[in-house]
Amino acid sequence: MKIQRWMQGVGxxxxxxxxxxxxxxxxxxxxxxxxxxxxxxxxxxVEQAVEARMAPPSSEFLLGTDKLGRDVLSRILHGYRSSLxxxxxxxxxxxxxxxxxxxxAGYKGGWVDRLVMRxxxxxxxxxxxLLAIGVIAILGTNTTSTVVAIAVVYxxxxxRLMRAPxxxxxxxxxxxxxxxxxxxDLRIIVxxxxxxxxxxxxxxxxxxxxxxxxxxxxxSFLGIGAQPPxxxxxxxxxEGREYxxxxxxxxxxxxxxxxxxxxxxNLLGDGLRDRLDPRLRGID
Amino acid sequence: xxxxxxxxxxxxxxxxxxxxxLVFLMIRLIPGDAAQVMLGASGDAGEEQVxxxxxxxxxxxxxxxxxxxxxxAMAQGDFGVSIWTGKPVIEDIWQRxxxxxxxxxxxxxxxxxxxxxxGALMAYFRGSISDVVMRVVTITGVTMPSFWLGALLIxxxxxxxxxxxxxxxxxxxxxxxxxHLQRMFLPTLTCALPVIASLARIMRSAMIDALxxxxxxxxxxxxxxxxxxxxxxxxxNSLIPYVTALGIMAGYLFSGAIVVEQVYAIPxxxxxxxxxxxxxxxxxxxxxxxxxxxxxxxxxxIIDLLYRVIDKRAGVAx
Numbered sequence: 353m354k355i356q357r358w359m360q361g362v363g364x365x366x367x368x369x370x371x372x373x374x375x376x377x378x379x380x381x382x383x384x385x386x387x388x389x390x391x392x393x394x395x396x397x398v399e400q401a402v403e404a405r406m407a408p409p410s411s412e413f414l415l416g417t418d419k420l421g422r423d424v425l426s427r428i429l430h431g432y433r434s435s436l437x438x439x440x441x442x443x444x445x446x447x448x449x450x451x452x453x454x455x456x457a458g459y460k461g462g463w464v465d466r467l468v469m470r471x472x473x474x475x476x477x478x479x480x481x482l483l484a485i486g487v488i489a490i491l492g493t494n495t496t497s498t499v500v501a502i503a504v505v506y507x508x509x510x511x512r513l514m515r516a517p518x519x520x521x522x523x524x525x526x527x528x529x530x531x532x533x534x535x536x537d538l539r540i541i542v543x544x545x546x547x548x549x550x551x552x553x554x555x556x557x558x559x560x561x562x563x564x565x566x567x568x569x570x571x572s573f574l575g576i577g578a579q580p581p582x583x584x585x586x587x588x589x590x591e592g593r594e595y596x597x598x599x600x601x602x603x604x605x606x607x608x609x610x611x612x613x614x615x616x617x618n619l620l621g622d623g624l625r626d627r628l629d630p631r632l633r634g635i636d
Numbered sequence: 637x638x639x640x641x642x643x644x645x646x647x648x649x650x651x652x653x654x655x656x657x658l659v660f661l662m663i664r665l666i667p668g669d670a671a672q673v674m675l676g677a678s679g680d681a682g683e684e685q686v687x688x689x690x691x692x693x694x695x696x697x698x699x700x701x702x703x704x705x706x707x708x709a710m711a712q713g714d715f716g717v718s719i720w721t722g723k724p725v726i727e728d729i730w731q732r733x734x735x736x737x738x739x740x741x742x743x744x745x746x747x748x749x750x751x752x753x754x755g756a757l758m759a760y761f762r763g764s765i766s767d768v769v770m771r772v773v774t775i776t777g778v779t780m781p782s783f784w785l786g787a788l789l790i791x792x793x794x795x796x797x798x799x800x801x802x803x804x805x806x807x808x809x810x811x812x813x814x815x816h817l818q819r820m821f822l823p824t825l826t827c828a829l830p831v832i833a834s835l836a837r838i839m840r841s842a843m844i845d846a847l848x849x850x851x852x853x854x855x856x857x858x859x860x861x862x863x864x865x866x867x868x869x870x871x872x873n874s875l876i877p878y879v880t881a882l883g884i885m886a887g888y889l890f891s892g893a894i895v896v897e898q899v900y901a902i903p904x905x906x907x908x909x910x911x912x913x914x915x916x917x918x919x920x921x922x923x924x925x926x927x928x929x930x931x932x933x934x935x936x937x938i939i940d941l942l943y944r945v946i947d948k949r950a951g952v953a954x
Contacts, residue, residue, distance in 0.1 A: 470651075470654065471654070473647075473650075473651055473654070474651055474654030474655055474658060475658075477651050477654075477655050477929055477932070477933050478655070478925070478929050479887040479888075479890045479891045479928065480891045481890070481891035481894045481895065482891070482894075482924075482925045482928060485909055485913065485921065485925070486659070486662055486921065486925050488913065489913050489916075489918065489921045490665050490666050490667075491667070493913070562778075562779060563778070566779065566781055569781055569783075570781070570782075570783065573781075573783045573898070574894075574895060574898055574910055575910065576910065576913055586783075589783065589784060589787065590783070590898075593787050593899075596787060596790075596791055597791070597794075600791060603784075603787055604788075607781055607783075607787065607788070608784075610781045610784065611779055611781060614778075614781070615775065615776075615779045618779050619775065622771075
């Protein structure tokens with residue numbers, strides 16, 4: 353019931369707020385594109401049209417072809433699937449692991465809190481790219497290690513974010529009341545603390561997805577992300593630079609695709625924050 | 637004050653200890669036999685070879701013993717040797733880190749020079765239109781892939797300024813400073829642009845926050861103009877949150893520099909580390925991560941401390 357009302361509130365706000373509408377449209381289109389990549393792609397992303405290498409955008413190849421005569425649009429659609437898939441999985445892992453550690457730390461307090469937060473501090477101390485490089489060096493260059501690398505970067509963010517409000521909520525009157533009725537820790541966390549964290553989670557997840565997409569693209573641009581034949585926007589961009597002066601569209605459009613993906617989630621998170629967190633509205 | 641400094645130093649020590657333990661565990665976290673994995677890059681390694689490497693890396697001892705030995709060696713300046721060339725890794729790192737550090741520093745400098753006035757102006761002209769402009773610019777800055785921006789800049793610059801040298805070898809700073817800076821200009825711009833927007837935004841909120849304080853009301857009631865109030869009184873007091881954010885941004889800029897180096901073919905630490913991943917040269921990766929991270933932690937702590945010592949009010953507030 354509570355959730356339903358909350359959804360309606362957000363729903364009506366989407367209609368009223370054009371930026372939020374734009375963000376949601378961008379995000380939905382890209383999610384749909386990545387889910388149905390093999391249905392809507394005009395060509396096979398690895399099929400090479402030898403006679404049409406580096407063909408400029410035309411009605412036959414909407415975004416042109418690359419050095420090997422592969423259709424750029426089809427490759428971008430499949431690239432979306434891989435990039436969004438990796439970013440989603442990584443943020444989900446970070447949220448589940450980091451978030452639960454943060455809630456646990458805030459709820460328990462004491463040495464548990466100190467230990468978890470110290471660990472988060474240590475992870476925060478590493479420049480992001482070095483943390484990711486370290487994880488990839490351990491696990492090798494493949495899709496799974498990209499997911500783990502990005503998750504390790506974001507887990508401490510979620511831990512910190514979940515801890516602070518939990519710390520306040522655990523001494524709220526209604527939590528004391530629930531406890532006096534005999535509710536256990538798990539029940540209190542799931543039923544009384546988590547619902548209050550939903551908006552924070554939603555906003556941060558969306559903003560994190562935005563930067564996780566960029567990090568994934570950076571790693572595959574550097575050649576240490578998902579390896580061929582898995583399609584990847586970052587690697588397409590990197591490869592396209594070799595013939596940037598002859599056929600700029602390959603690099604241009606794959607970069608634009610990364611920008612739009614990141615932008616969509618960023619606008620969504622930003623808009624949701626305005627809508628859901630009244631304390632921040634108008635200040636920043 | 638002394639108590640605060642001691643507490644900060646303790647925090648620093650704990651974080652450094654944690655960083656060193658994590659970096660130490662890196663090789664030990666490799667799934668399977670680390671020695672086997674390292675030698676795997678060269679093809680088939682004999683059993684004897686693997687045994688020797690394991691012996692050399694001391695992987696057979698208890699973890700605590702290994703950690704103690706590793707730290708002890710580093711205290712004496714021994715950061716390990718490349719598993720391929722036998723050369724001390726720290727030599728390679730020293731050779732390459734300079735240009736990466738320079739790129740990070742130059743882009744930080746550019747970001748500071750542009751973001752402080754930009755943020756202050758945005759606070760001065762706060763209101764609906766400037767806020768919308770700021771939001772669009774900030775979000776574009778945050779979501780712009782730097783390597784794409786770099787590729788576009790190379791492309792555009794070649795068309796507009798064909799005389800500029802944007803790729804190729806880097807002229808020495810001492811021999812030809814102008815050519816050197818010209819070569820570093822686009823990489824610096826590429827690194828700095830995404831960060832300028834975030835920093836300007838932080839500066840703006842800090843300024844607006846400062847403008848709401850009592851001493852500003854006093855300054856205004858003395859009859860000082862809005863311009864003086866904004867740029868003389870509020871600006872100085874906005875620098876505390878700004879400097880704190882600067883530390884985090886320096887980390888971002890360094891991460892950006894590693895990526896941007898690849899775009900502009902700069903032979904820095906990024907290239908060295910990527911090569912090391914391909915070669916599975918773990919001592920090199922380990923030492924690079926450790927040295928850079930510790931440098932960042934220590935520099936941040938020093939800036940933080942200096943700021944608190946200089947500005948006692950901030951120290952009390954913390």
